[in-house]
Amino acid sequence: MRAQIEVIPCKICGDKSSGIHYGVITCEGCKGFFRRSQQNNALYSCSRQRNCLIDRTNRNRCQHCRLQKCLSLGMSRDAVKFGRMSKKQRDSLYAEVQKHQQSQEQAAPKEEPESHSRSYSNSSSAGLSDLDDISALADGLLFDLPLTPEGASYYSVELLASAQSSPEQCSVELSDARLIKQEYEPSLFSPLPEGTSVLEIERVSQNIVKSHLETCRYTAEELKRLTWTLYTQEEIRTLQSKSTEAMWQHCAHQLTNAIQYVVEFAKRITGFMDLCQNDQIILLKAGCLEVLLIRSCRAFNPVNNTLLFDSKYAGTPVFKSLGCDDLINAVFELAKGLSRLQLTEEEMALFSAAVLLSPDRPWLTDTQKVQRLQERxxxxxxxxxxxxxxxxxxxxxxxxxxxxxxxxCNLHMDKLEFFSLVHPDTAYSFPPLYREVFGSEVQYPDSSER
Structure with a gap:
């Protein structure tokens, strides 16, 4: 079970796979192709006999045959919309990973025992899943979360330890950066629309900044005082000696506490609670980790490359036992990059709100209403x-x-998905809110199966 899923080639085209997507082990290209075909309700035709060979070199030549191969091999239309694998699909994938591990062991019987843990540590390094795939919230956990009472203790909003990825994996194509810049920048540097007053925009700003400050664990002054409160070498060794399952459990609880404050931040933004429940949940599921990543820069110390975790500043070695070095490194690199921008609290708050209120999230009911909020x-x-x-x-x-x-965010999802295959019982014991927010492509064991 600890064999790398990625060494199993893409079932569609034979290219290097990047994880389990929509119920089938595929590469990034086939995953994206299938998602787009379902979201756009695309209708393809074949100019040949509908039996085109689909492999790595010619997979783009016939969209019709490529889609049919995706469907015939089990890629789920429902998984694109709801993000759920069926029990049959999960069991099949589980068995395939086991079979692959057995074949590796037979091929290399003298392999050192440590090799499996190393391969798991680096697994899914290229894996990117879709955080945007939304599943229904059975218990309405996000919607029903109450605001934290005044005086209650907060956990750090910057606890991002359960999500990390390598800078190489997360490198951005220049064309993508230009596309996003074109999408955001024109609206940011344009005159006020007719009927919009300066006073109204100032009220929006004050509301969001107030919401941001009220839902951060520490003030800027408190963070400054904590800057040199570091984990000791003994504490680091203790955390490194934890099992992978125990460290994931620890970080899942910390991240769950952080999610609650993003929920509060959203609920205090004027207009957010006027959205329908479905749209509130979709925006929170798709955007909460992005907001936490933005906030990470306020709790990052660039002098020694440490990030606040559980009231102390931690370097990357603290999270070694997670088995996700690539993901951890990327979070730290992002925090470093954001900290260089020296964002003010006002800029950080407004940037977070703009990212959270993204009208392009799939399956929103009223995109126009969300877009109007984002424009303000x-x-x-x-x-x-x-x-x-x-x-x-x-x-x-x-x-x-x-x-x-x-x-x-995508890599965190892929790591969680792989972890859930290897350690289903531990994944099932994660906090319910964590499972609801990040469970869009992860099938947890049903309680009836236990």
Whole structure:
């Protein structure tokens, strides 16, 4: 079970696979092709006899035959929309991973015992899943989360340890960066729409900044005082000696606490609670980790490359036992890159709200309403940034981080998916809120199966 899924070739075209996508082990190209075909309700035709060979070199020549192969091998249309694998699919994948491990052991009987843990540590390094695939919330956990009472203790919003990825894996194509820049920048540096007053935009800004500050664990002054509160070598060794399952459990609980404050942040944004419940849940599931990644820069110390984790500053070695070095490194690299921008609390709050209120999330009921909310935030961010002489340069750098953030979120999903295959019982015991937010492509064991 600890064999790398990625060494099993893509079932569709034979290219290097990147994980389990929509119920089948596939490469990134076939995963994206299948998702787009379902989201766009595409209708393809074949100019030949509908029996085209689909392999790595000619997979783009016939979309019709490629889609038919995806479906015939078990890629699920429902998984694109709801993100769920059937029990049959999960059991089949589980058996395939076991079979592959057995074949590896037979081929190399003298393999050292440590090799499996090494392969698991580096597994899914190229794996990117879709955080945007939404499943229904059975218990309404996100919607029903109450606001934390005044005076209650907070956990750090910057606890990102359960998500990391390699800079190489998360590198962004220049064309993608340009595309995103074109999408965001025009609306940010444009005149106020007719009927929109400066006072109204100022109220939006004040509301979002207040919501942001109220849902951060520490003030800037408190973070400054904690800067040199580091994990001791003994504490680091203790955390490194934890089993993979125990460390994942620990980080899942910490991240769950952090998610609650993003929920609070969203619920305090004027207009968010006016959205239908479905759209609130979709925006939170798709955007909460991105908001946490943005907030990570306020709790990052660039002097020693440490990030606040459970009230102390931790370097990457603290998270070694997670078995996700690539993911951890990418989170730290992103935090470092964001910290260089020296975002003010106002800029950070408005940027977070703009990312959270993304109208392009799949399966939203009222995209126009979400878009109107986002546009108001954009205008507030525009007003905020224009106070700086380097406003456009700063905005470009902020926007350039978005694809990397998305890649980190995707890699976290892929790591969680693989972990859940290897350790289903531990994954089932994760906090319910964590499972609801990040369970879109992960099939957890049913309680009836236990």
């Amino acid at each position: 935030v954009y205008l507030a961010l525009q007003s905020c940034l224009q106070r700086s002489p380097t406003s456009k340069e700063k905005l470009t750098k902020m926007v350039s981080k978005l694809p990397l953030m998305k890649s980190i």
